[in-house]
Amino acid sequence: MTTEGTFLPDVSLQGPRSVAHRVRLAFSAIRNSLTTLWSRTGVRSTVIDASVFLIAVLDVWLVVPDDAPTYSVYLSALSCGALLLRRWFPFTVLLLATPGFMAGWAQVAAMMALGFLATRKQTHWQVWVGAWLVWMCRFILWPLDEFVALSWQLHALDVIYSTVVAGMPLAIGLLIGARQQLATRLAELAASRDRERKLHAEMVRAEERTRLAREMHDVVSHNITLIAMQAGVLTAAAPGGEAERTARTVRELSTQTLEELRGLVGLLRSGSVDDDGPSPKVCEIPDLVQGCQVPVKLHLDTLPAHVPDQVSAAAYRTVQESLTNVRKHAPGATTVITVSADDEALHVEVRNDPPARAADSGPLPSGGYGLTGLAERARKLGGTVESAPTSDGGFCVTARYPVNTVDDTAEDAEPMETPTA
Structure with a gap:
């Protein structure tokens, strides 16, 4: 079988362009595959959790001194490890991360825990408690004797830095959470509008079906009934012969049409979309x-x-x-x-x-x-x-x-x- 209109290009004339086109197709296929893989919730969550954990560990590893106390290293490791549970216990993770920030080196871990808590809880009291804890961890210097020995100028600088450290993840978390809530509400609003449009369309169709059923019953059914009655009168008036047979046929067809019309009116009034009534075979x-x-x-x-x-x-x-x-x-x-x-x-x-032959009574109406x-x-x-x-x-x-x-x-x-x- 041949297919007309099919054009096969000459590959020899399009060598470089063909190679470039194949390369673009390959990159497009790789990009689509990565996009599909990333859109899967499990893969995306695993990659994000691993990235957060590695960033927190890298922050501790880069700043911890060689002579750091052992307990501070353990507390910092606890803060980083707790981030793996932030999706299920955000407030508990923040509580576990604050000791590693105050007495250790896990500042980024505590900030990430606060940001995720703000994203999940928004203006809940846990968020404000967590922000106060992160602020205190940055303001108070460990050990406490060194904190007391600081001058008032350094304390004032610590207030500013503590506000920045606690306020930045808090603001980012609140912004992300508000954006997610807004997107959810917009999706719900769009779904609600779609439902309203469907309901309105159904109501309009129901009204139109009712009007059609009423017109069919009041006009068409009435006229067909009159035809059947006139055919019956003609049958009684002219017994025997071609006129009686024709009138009887007209009466039978009128009766059958009335039965089908009643079924159609019932379907229209019931609002059924499919032909659920009796249908010919x-x-x-x-x-x-x-x-x-x-x-x-x-x-x-x-x-x-x-x-x-x-x-x-x-x-x-x-x-x-x-x-x-x-x-x-x-x-x-x-x-x-x-x-x-x-x-x-x-x-x-x-x-x-x-x-x-020509029509007996002239052309019949046809639409x-x-x-x-x-x-x-x-x-x-x-x-x-x-x-x-x-x-x-x-x-x-x-x-x-x-x-x-x-x-x-x-x-x-x-x-x-x-x-x-």
């Missing part, structure tokens, strides 16, 4: 052909054991609409209906000859919505409907409906034998 096509008053040749092959209800109804409606168009636009024309199936789809073809509706139904089921005039002046409607892509819970039916009409 493809096995009822022979009955439809017998009462259509059109010379028809029906070829109905053996169908699969299970045909979804929606596909079966679509095939029936295709034949029904095609026969209606033949009666309206090609009176007296011979029509050939072929219904067949394979492993994937149900096929329907309705082909009629040119009209044999062209019947074939449009068939096409829309087919697209919904994943199929196709095509219609076009034939070369001899007739018309042909061809439909294809997949039988394996429609979920249906109906029980399997027995295979239908080929009838003859």
